[in-house]
Amino acid sequence: MNTPATTLEKRAYKIGTARVGLWLFFLSDAFVFAALLVSRFYLLGDKRPHLEQGLGLIVTSVLLISSFFMNRAEVQISQGNRKAFVTSTLITMLLGIVFLVGVVGFEWGLAPFGPADGVEGAMFYMMTGMHAFHVLTGVVFLFIILRNGIKGRYSPEKHWAVEAAANYWHFVDLIWIFFYPALYLIGTV
Amino acid sequence: MDKNKPMSELRRGVMVFLALAILTAVEYVIGTNEAPTIFLWVIAIFKGALVLVYFMHIARLSGSEGGHE
Numbered sequence: 001m002n003t004p005a006t007t008l009e010k011r012a013y014k015i016g017t018a019r020v021g022l023w024l025f026f027l028s029d030a031f032v033f034a035a036l037l038v039s040r041f042y043l044l045g046d047k048r049p050h051l052e053q054g055l056g057l058i059v060t061s062v063l064l065i066s067s068f069f070m071n072r073a074e075v076q077i078s079q080g081n082r083k084a085f086v087t088s089t090l091i092t093m094l095l096g097i098v099f100l101v102g103v104v105g106f107e108w109g110l111a112p113f114g115p116a117d118g119v120e121g122a123m124f125y126m127m128t129g130m131h132a133f134h135v136l137t138g139v140v141f142l143f144i145i146l147r148n149g150i151k152g153r154y155s156p157e158k159h160w161a162v163e164a165a166a167n168y169w170h171f172v173d174l175i176w177i178f179f180y181p182a183l184y185l186i187g188t189v
Numbered sequence: 190m191d192k193n194k195p196m197s198e199l200r201r202g203v204m205v206f207l208a209l210a211i212l213t214a215v216e217y218v219i220g221t222n223e224a225p226t227i228f229l230w231v232i233a234i235f236k237g238a239l240v241l242v243y244f245m246h247i248a249r250l251s252g253s254e255g256g257h258e
Contacts, residue, residue, distance in 0.1 A: 053221060061213065173240060
């Protein structure tokens, strides 16, 4: 028979397992990004690509602000404040799109080299491209939780999908925390 | 429900964001002035730790917080 206590235990076990699965995914994905980071220093050494410093700072700030709103969205749904959750998630999504436009739309166009123009181009486009792909999938996840949130499918007791999407978004931000100095700040042009 | 808890979490989010913003500005100044690279790595690791602990809630892995479904 399912008593309230056993139901709670089952829920706790279920979410604990899901969290471990999510973090194992983060770990495996982190290896891909770590390989790119190591490749950048192995191939380019103390030389950095010639990039727009101002634009780099702007897109980094945009992603940072988006992480703040993502955190806010998660806190709001855990409080049962659906309206604030929807607003914060929407802002996060929009900032994610702004980041993508900044990197893929502007930085790729302004870079004085193409993907096939040697090691510098290959590393720059591979690192930013792989990261942008993750931002794009993050935007898709955010759209899904936004849609479900509008439909009222989350509550303070039940919002694992929000936690997972939020963690994924913060993971993408975490990667950029290391990619930004590696591409824009470390080394000489 | 403890009404103060989400409020303090929101405040904590603001504090972490401010810390990350200040560190990013410092990082930019250091990077554009060609200061020793080690400072940039230290800042990046510190920023990463802030995100892992306060935004990604790595402590939840131990099951000590966030017991929702």
